[in-house]
Amino acid sequence: MLIEILKAVKKKWPRFYHYLSRFYHYLCRNKKALQLLLPIKQDPSHCFPTIAIHTNHDCTQKNWGFLNRGYNDEEFTKICINLIRPYTMVTYDGLVNLFDITGYVIRAQIPGAFVETGIYKGGATALAAMSIIKYGGRRNLHLFDSFEGLPQPVEKEYMDWMERDWKIPKDKAKGLLIPTGACSATKQSAEEVLFEVVKYPAELVEFHVGWFQDTVPLAASNLGPIALLRLDGDLYESTFVCLRHLYPLVVKGGFIIIDDYALKGARMALEEYFNEIGISPYLHHVDGTVRYFVKQ
Numbered sequence: 509m510l511i512e513i514l515k516a517v518k519k520k521w522p523r524f525y526h527y528l529s530r531f532y533h534y535l536c537r538n539k540k541a542l543q544l545l546l547p548i549k550q551d552p553s554h555c556f557p558t559i560a561i562h563t564n565h566d567c568t569q570k571n572w573g574f575l576n577r578g579y580n581d582e583e584f585t586k587i588c589i590n591l592i593r594p595y596t597m598v599t600y601d602g603l604v605n606l607f608d609i610t611g612y613v614i615r616a617q618i619p620g621a622f623v624e625t626g627i628y629k630g631g632a633t634a635l636a637a638m639s640i641i642k643y644g645g646r647r648n649l650h651l652f653d654s655f656e657g658l659p660q661p662v663e664k665e666y667m668d669w670m671e672r673d674w675k676i677p678k679d680k681a682k683g684l685l686i687p688t689g690a691c692s693a694t695k696q697s698a699e700e701v702l703f704e705v706v707k708y709p710a711e712l713v714e715f716h717v718g719w720f721q722d723t724v725p726l727a728a729s730n731l732g733p734i735a736l737l738r739l740d741g742d743l744y745e746s747t748f749v750c751l752r753h754l755y756p757l758v759v760k761g762g763f764i765i766i767d768d769y770a771l772k773g774a775r776m777a778l779e780e781y782f783n784e785i786g787i788s789p790y791l792h793h794v795d796g797t798v799r800y801f802v803k804q
Contacts, residue, residue, distance in 0.1 A: 559796035560770075561600035563593045568600070579604045588638045595701040596631025597691075598740075601795040602767060603635055606738070609763050609800065610636040613735050614645035620735030620759050621648040625720060625750045626742065626767075628653070628691060630698030636736070637708040649708070650731060652716045652723055652750075657692030658742055659719060660684045665744045665773030683745060685719045691742065720746050728753040738765040744773030751781040758803045770797035 555567040556575060562568060568575065572590075576582060577600075585607045589600070596603070610622070622640075627633050633651055640647055661670065666681040674690035695715060702708050716723040720741060734757045741747050747768070758764060768774035769791070782788060789801040 561795070563589060563596070563598075563600050563603065575600070577601065577604070580608060588635055591638075591705055592631040592634045592701055594631070595629035595634060595697060595705075597628060598632045598767060599795055599797060602798040603632065605794045605798060605800065606632055606765065607635055607639045609765070610639035610736065611643050613763065614640055614643040614647075616761075618735045618759060618761050620733035620757075620762060621650055621731060622736045622738075623650045623652070623731065623734050623754060624738045624740065625652040625724065625754070626740035626746065627651045627693075627698055628740070629693040630701045632738065632740070632767075633698065634701040634706045634708070636738075637702060637706050641706070641708070646709075647712065647735070649702075649713045650716060650727070651698065651713065652720060652727075653693075653695075653698075654687070654719050655693060655695045655717060656687040658688050658690040659686060659746070660688055661743050661773060662745060665771075665776060667772060685721060720749050724749055724753045728757065731757055734758045734762060736763045736765070738767065739774070740767040742768050742771055742774065744777045747774045747777035748781060751777060755781070755785075755803075760803055762803050763800055764803065765798065765800040766791075767798055769799040 555571055561575070572586070575586070579585065582604065585604050588607065589603050598606070622633075622636060624633050624636075630651075633649060637649065658674065658676075660683055661676065661681045662683040663681045666678055668678075670676045670681075671678065674688065676688050676690060680688065695717065698715070702713060703710055716727050731754070734754060737750075737754055737758050739747055739750055741750060747766075755764065766774060766778060769778070789804065791799040791801050793799060
């Protein structure tokens with residue numbers, strides 16, 4: 509329609525069309541002039557990508573008040589996230605989803621403990637604890653972490669960005685249980701956010717310190733039923749060993765959250781374990797990195 513109008517203007521008033529065209533090209537070259545002519549305030553929500561919103565990013569914090577993704581009780585959840593934000597690298601959608609699922613588990617009275625493998629500084633665990641408190645629940649938390657950072661990845665999951673982001677060169681992708689220094693945190697940080705910031709009862713929390721290959725099989729025999737299993741071990745072997753020993757303990761109707769679905773190793777572990785036990789559950793999409801499913 510606009511093109512037809514311009515053609516008509518050019519035909520009837522060629523001189524006017526000539527000056528109009530020159531003015532248009534001037535505006536295209538001069539953005540400041542265009543902004544003066546059209547003083548439109550941009551919606552800062554454009555800074556929130558759909559693939560993964562990181563809560564500690566400067567742009568996210570600057571425009572925090574504009575962040576609204578349509579979740580239930582989102583404003584209250586944002587207040588809780590702000591309390592634990594320095595203690596986590598989990599994405600915004602991953603955190604809101606965790607808060608919502610935890611609340612559902614409590615309200616629906618799904619029996620079992622909350623288990624997290626790979627807790628970093630404890631922020632995600634603390635957010636789940638706040639949801640438990642909000643909905644009047646009382647659950648045991650079993651938290652697994654080496655508190656030495658990530659071990660070596662295996663060769664089949666190695667990707668070039670691991671050297672840039674994790675400082676792990678390819679010749680260190682041998683799957684050895686030795687610290688690489690990537691994503692390391694202290695147990696004290698987790699205790700601080702859980703017991704001092706959130707005030708969750710210490711008697712309901714058990715830390716299992718060490719490499720998953722050592723701690724998970726040993727603990728599995730005494731854990732009992734699991735209502736929510738959150739996997740955040742990043743790597744292939746760290747994910748596979750947790751699935752093999754902990755998934756059988758998840759109750760029917762319980763939830764399994766995979767925080768690292770964007771990582772090649774975690775996806776491989778999930779797919780191989782599904783093939784091993786003969787299931788193919790629907791994975792609910794949260795964002796570019798987080799998936800979850802319900803045990804049938």
